[in-house]
Amino acid sequence: MITSDAVVVGGGPAGSTAAWRLRAAGLDVVVLDRAEFPRDKVCAGWITPGVVEALALDLSEYASGRVLQPITRFRTGIIGGRAQDVDYGRTVSYGILRCEFDTYLLRRSGARLRTGAPVTALERRAGTWVVNGEVSAPLLVGAGGHFCPVARHLGARREHDPVVVAQEIEFRISPEQERALAVRGDTPELYFSADLKGYGWCFRKEDRLNVGLGRLDPRSLGAHAAAFRNVLVAQGRLPPGLPSRWKGHAYLLYEARRPRWVDDGVLLVGDSAGLAYPASGEGIRPAVESALLAADVIVRARGRYRRDHLAPYVANLTARLGEGRAGPALPVPAGLLAAAGRQLFRSRWFARRVVLDRWFLHSDQPSLRTEPQASL
Secondary structure (H helix, E strand, O other), rough: OOOOEEEEEEOOOHHHHHHHHHHHOOOOOEEEOOOOOOOOOOOOOOHHHHHHHOOOOOOOHHHHOOOOEEOOOHHHHHHHHEEEEEEOOOOEEOOOOOOHHHHHHHHHEEEEEEOOOOOOEEEEEEEEEEEEEOOOEEEEEEEEEEEHHHHHHHHHHHOOEEEEEEEEEEEEOOOOHHHHHHOOOOOOEEEOOOOOOOEEEEEEEEEEEEEEEEOOOOOHHHHHHHHHHHHHHOOOOOOOOOOOOOOEEEEEEEEOOOOEEEEEEEEOOHHOOOOOOOOOOOHHHHHHHHHHHHHHHHHHOOOOOOOHOHHHHHHHHHHOHHHHHHHOOOOOOHHHHHHHHHHHHOOOOHHHHHHHHHHHOOOOOOOOOOOOOOOO
């Protein structure tokens, strides 16, 4: 039996950040993930300055041998309609490859790693968690994404939850394609569906292109993704002849129904807790911030991991992200709401101040700064 102070299930940004902060406080941490790293992770892949600051990333060190695409502009609009170009005149985000980013954070964490190890058994024995009958700890952190086994253990039934579903593809572009494509590396392109139930993106990161579309309506995802692909090809923003089958994934928005975040000896962070931002679906920043807040509460608990000792995590996370939508949506006809939205997207002020600054960059929210606490 491998014993430790904490077991983290999931080696993505949430899990690796929690492990990193707990290791900085002197705890012995084991991270399990079913994948081998580097792994192929479906994600548009950009990080805001808030993420850079929360993770204390040395950008010059990270950029050595890895993709780090500065973002200074955005292009946004309705699919097939007129688009707005918004130039910030400075770097407001960075494009990354998740296979590189996740591997970097996981190895930086300093935790003991058990990759290629899916969770097959999860037990609670006399105040200790035992994973797969071979790793034990008094504390368990669930960071395994949308279908996290720890979240399921706490009662999450994701098959019944309203989720965003997405399809996307990321590929290396040839020099000939690079010269022909109209997409700029410093300008991610965001195009919303006419019914405002989803959006597509086209994002070039050095010699890689990531294209995808996500929707709240899973039944129509395939048709909308195909239509979006055809529009981009027609506009010279996507090369023809790409595979028709793209990779898919799902995630729970913060405003949707959520599982319990804590119980005796266990916390959920990141996508396992359903923390993706409602408007953009972005999950990296809430994953990182939730992990930092969780680690802070764990260290302050000083080995007392009953639910009431871990409860401050719920209060701190809610204070950071807000209460979420507590009731039903406004009784506005969908067609009227979509028409109003299409009109708003014609406004450059709306595109910058609402869509970009508020929904995607969260520039109105200061970076989360939590200092490592010493463990007793």
